[in-house]
Amino acid sequence: MSTLVIAPLLVALVTAILTLLTRPSDILQRTVSLLGGVAYLVAVAALFDAVVLPLGGESTTLVYQVSNWAAPFGITLVADALSVFMLALTGFVSLLTLGYSVASVGAFGQRLSYHTLFHFMVVGVTGSFLTGDIFNLFVWFEVMLMSSYILVLFYSGREHTRAALNYVVLNLIGSAVMLVAIGGLYSTTGTLNMADIARRLAEPAAYDIALLPTLGLSAVLFSVFALKAGLAPFQFWVPAAYRAAPSPVTAMLAGVVKKVGVYAIVRLYFTIFAAASIDIGFLGITGDSFLGFFGPVMFAMAAVSIVLGGIGAVGRDDVDGILAYSSISQVGFIVLPLAVAATAPSEAVRALGVTAALVYAFNHGIAKSLLFLASGTLKDAVGSDRLSDLGGLADRAPVLAAGFLLGALTLIGVPPLSGFFGKYLVFQAAAEAFAAGAAGAGLALAVALAGAILTIAYYTRAWNAVFWGRPSDLVDAALPERWTVGSGDVAMTDGGDDGLKRLELTAQVTVVVALAVAAIGFGIGFEALFGAADAAARAALDTNGYVDAVMHGPGVGLESGGGGH
Amino acid sequence: MIQFFLAATLGVLFSIGTYLVLRRDVVRVVWGISIISQSANVYLVTMGGFDGLAPILSGHGASGPAPSDPIVQALVLTAIVIGFGTTALALVLTYRVYEEHGTIDMYELGGSR
Numbered sequence: 001m002s003t004l005v006i007a008p009l010l011v012a013l014v015t016a017i018l019t020l021l022t023r024p025s026d027i028l029q030r031t032v033s034l035l036g037g038v039a040y041l042v043a044v045a046a047l048f049d050a051v052v053l054p055l056g057g058e059s060t061t062l063v064y065q066v067s068n069w070a071a072p073f074g075i076t077l078v079a080d081a082l083s084v085f086m087l088a089l090t091g092f093v094s095l096l097t098l099g100y101s102v103a104s105v106g107a108f109g110q111r112l113s114y115h116t117l118f119h120f121m122v123v124g125v126t127g128s129f130l131t132g133d134i135f136n137l138f139v140w141f142e143v144m145l146m147s148s149y150i151l152v153l154f155y156s157g158r159e160h161t162r163a164a165l166n167y168v169v170l171n172l173i174g175s176a177v178m179l180v181a182i183g184g185l186y187s188t189t190g191t192l193n194m195a196d197i198a199r200r201l202a203e204p205a206a207y208d209i210a211l212l213p214t215l216g217l218s219a220v221l222f223s224v225f226a227l228k229a230g231l232a233p234f235q236f237w238v239p240a241a242y243r244a245a246p247s248p249v250t251a252m253l254a255g256v257v258k259k260v261g262v263y264a265i266v267r268l269y270f271t272i273f274a275a276a277s278i279d280i281g282f283l284g285i286t287g288d289s290f291l292g293f294f295g296p297v298m299f300a301m302a303a304v305s306i307v308l309g310g311i312g313a314v315g316r317d318d319v320d321g322i323l324a325y326s327s328i329s330q331v332g333f334i335v336l337p338l339a340v341a342a343t344a345p346s347e348a349v350r351a352l353g354v355t356a357a358l359v360y361a362f363n364h365g366i367a368k369s370l371l372f373l374a375s376g377t378l379k380d381a382v383g384s385d386r387l388s389d390l391g392g393l394a395d396r397a398p399v400l401a402a403g404f405l406l407g408a409l410t411l412i413g414v415p416p417l418s419g420f421f422g423k424y425l426v427f428q429a430a431a432e433a434f435a436a437g438a439a440g441a442g443l444a445l446a447v448a449l450a451g452a453i454l455t456i457a458y459y460t461r462a463w464n465a466v467f468w469g470r471p472s473d474l475v476d477a478a479l480p481e482r483w484t485v486g487s488g489d490v491a492m493t494d495g496g497d498d499g500l501k502r503l504e505l506t507a508q509v510t511v512v513v514a515l516a517v518a519a520i521g522f523g524i525g526f527e528a529l530f531g532a533a534d535a536a537a538r539a540a541l542d543t544n545g546y547v548d549a550v551m552h553g554p555g556v557g558l559e560s561g562g563g564g565h
Numbered sequence: 566m567i568q569f570f571l572a573a574t575l576g577v578l579f580s581i582g583t584y585l586v587l588r589r590d591v592v593r594v595v596w597g598i599s600i601i602s603q604s605a606n607v608y609l610v611t612m613g614g615f616d617g618l619a620p621i622l623s624g625h626g627a628s629g630p631a632p633s634d635p636i637v638q639a640l641v642l643t644a645i646v647i648g649f650g651t652t653a654l655a656l657v658l659t660y661r662v663y664e665e666h667g668t669i670d671m672y673e674l675g676g677s678r
Contacts, residue, residue: 047672121580135640135643138644139643139647142647142651146650146651146654147656149651150654153658153661156665157665158665158666160676161658161661161662161665161666162662162666162674163663164658165591165658165659165662165674168655168658169594169595169650172598172602172651172655173598173601175602175647176598176601176602176604176605177605177649179602179605179606179608179644180608180609181604182640183605183608183612183637183640184612186612186636186637186640187612192636206604251619382662408646437656450573
C-alpha cells in the first residue's frame with residue numbers, strides 16, 4: 001500500500017528517461033511523453049483515492065520509508081491530503097500542458113530535449129510535494145529548477161538569454177541561502193526529518209533546542225520560498241522569465257511550479273514549525289508561536305504583492321506582461337488567507353484560511369495556465385501579443401476568445417466558475433477573522449477588495465484591446481475571415497505547411513477549451529473540490545497526526561533516535 | 566578557537582561572494598555565486614562540530630571522544646555536485662549571453678522590459 005506513494009515519482013522519472021531514449025523517432029517520443037503524462041495522472045489519481053477517499057471515510061496519511069530505513073534516519077516520503085491535493089493539480093495541468101506543447105513547440109526543440117526536461121521538472125515538483133525530509137526538499141527544488149532554467153532559456157534568443165541569466169543567478173543565490181538555512185536548522189534541532197523537527201520543537205527543553213535562532217533560520221528559509229512563489233519583495237524575476245519561456249512552460253511555471261513555494265510555506269510553517277510555542281515580542285510583533293511572527297510578515301508580503309502586481313498589470317501593454325503581473329497579484333491572494341490563518345483567533349478560522357488558500361491556488365493553477373496557453377495560441381496565430389497590434393479577435397477566433405474570457409472571469413471570480421468560490425473563501429476567512437476581532441483582519445479585507453477591483457480592471461483592459469473592437473491590420477492579415485475548428489483558410493504568419501499549422505492550432509485551442517471546461521466543472525461540482533481542499537487543510541494543521549504517521553506509523557521498526565545532537 | 570576562525574572565514578567568504586555578485590561583469594557574478602555556494606558548504610560542515618573522532622575510527626577500537634556528525638559531510642557532497650552542475654550551466658549561459666548581445670556588462674545588457 002505505502003509503495004503507492006512513490007508511484008507518481010517513478011512514473012515521471014521513467015518517462016523522462018524514456019523520452020531521452022526514444023529521440024530517434026519523433027512520433028514515438030511524443031507518444032511516450034503523452035502516455036507518461038496520462039500514466040502520471042493515473043498514478044496521482046490512485047494515490048488520491050488511497051489517501052483522501054479511503055474506505056473508512058476519513059483521509060489518511062501514507063508513508064514510504066526508502067529502503068526501509070526508519071523515520072529520523074532514512075529518507076521519508078509522505079503522502080497526506082495536502083500533498084495529494086497539490087499532486088492532483090500537477091497531474092491535471094501537466095498533462096494538458098504537455099498536449100499543448102506537442103502542438104506548439106518546434107519539432108527540433110521537442111526532439112532535442114523538451115520532453116525530457118518537462119518530465120524532469122514534473123519529477124522535481126512531485127518530489128517536493130512528497131518529501132518528508134527538509135534536505136531532500138532542497139534536492140527536489142534543485143531538480144525542478146535545473147530543468148526550469150533550460151526551459152526558460154529554451155528559445156535562446158536575445159531576450160531569452162538575458163531573462164534566463166537573471167532567473168538563474170537569482171535562483172542560485174536562493175539555493176545557497178536555502179542550504180544555509182537548512183544547515184542552521186539541522187544544527188539547532190539536530191535532525192532533518194520534518195516530522196522529527198516538529199516533535200523536537202514541541203519539547204525544546206528535552207532536546208536542548210534554542211527556539212529564537214530556530215525562528216530566525218525559519219525566517220531565512222521563508223525568504224527562499226517567497227522567492228520561488230514570486231511574492232513581493234522577491235517578485236521582480238517573474239515578468240521577464242514568464243515572457244521569455246515558451247508558453248506551455250510559462251503555463252507550468254505559473255500554474256504548478258509557483259505552487260511548490262506555496263506548498264512549502266503551508267507544510268513547513270503550518271505543520272512543522274507551528275509545533276513550537278515561543279513568546280515573541282519584538283518589532284511590534286507579538287505572539288505565542290512561530291505563526292504569530294509569520295502572520296504579519298505574510299500579510300505585508302501578500303498585501304504588497306496584490307497591489308504591486310495589480311497596478312503593474314494595469315500598466316502593461318502586452319498580454320504576457322499582464323498575465324505575469326497578474327500572477328504576482330494572484331499569489332498575494334493565495335498567501336493573504338494564509339496570513340489570516342496564521343494569526344487566526346480560533347482553529348475553525350485557521351482551517352478556513354488554509355482551505356481558502358488551497359482552493360485559490362488550485363483555481364489559479366487552472367485559470368492562469370489556461371490564459372498563458374491562450375496567449376501562446378494568440379502569438380502562434382497572429383504573431384504578436386502586444387495590445388496595440390491586436391483587436392477584434394472575438395469575431396475572428398470565437399472559440400479562443402471564449403476560452404480566454406472564461407479564464408479571465410474565473411480569476412475575477414464570477415459564479416458559477418470555480419474562481420468565484422476561491423475568492424469567496426478568501427473574503428469569508430478575512431471576514432470571520434474580523435468578526436472574531438483579529439488584529440489587521442479589516443486591513444486584509446480592504447486589500448482583498450482593492451486587489452479584486454484591480455483584477456477586474458486589468459482583465460477588462462486586456463479583453464477590450466485584444467478581442468473587441470475592429471480587427472487590426474495584423475489580425476486581418478493573419479485571420480482574414482472567421483476561424484473556427486475545421487473551417488476556412490488561415491493565412492499563417494510564419495509560413496510552413498498551412499494544413500499542419502491549422503491542425504496544431506486546433507489542438508492548442510482544444511487544450512484551452514478543456515481547461516475552460518475544467519474551470520466550469522470545478523465551479524459546478526465545487527463540493528468535491530472543497531472536500532479535497534478541506535481535507536488537505538485539516539491534514540496541514542494536524543501536526544500530531546503527521547508526526548505520528550511518520551514516526552510511529554506502520555513499517556517503522558526502530559524506535560526514534562535519542563535526544564540531543 | 567577553531568570555531569572563531571571558521572566564523573571569521575565564513576564572514577569573509579560570504580562578503581567576497583556578495584561583492585562579486587553585485588559587479589557589472591557577468592563572469593564575476595558567476596564567480597560570486599560559486600563562492601557563495603561554496604561558503605554555504607563550508608558553513609554546513611561547521612554545523613557538524615569538530616571535536617569528535619572520524620566516525621569510521623570509533624567503530625574500530627580507537628579510543629577518544631564521540632564521533633563527530635557524519636551527516637553534514639554527506640549533505641555537503643550532495644550540495645557540491647549540484648553546485649558543480651549549476652556553475653557549469655551559469656558559465657555556458659554567460660557565453661551564450663556574450664554571443665547574443667556581444668557584451669557581458671550588466672549595464673549594457675540593460676533591464677528587462
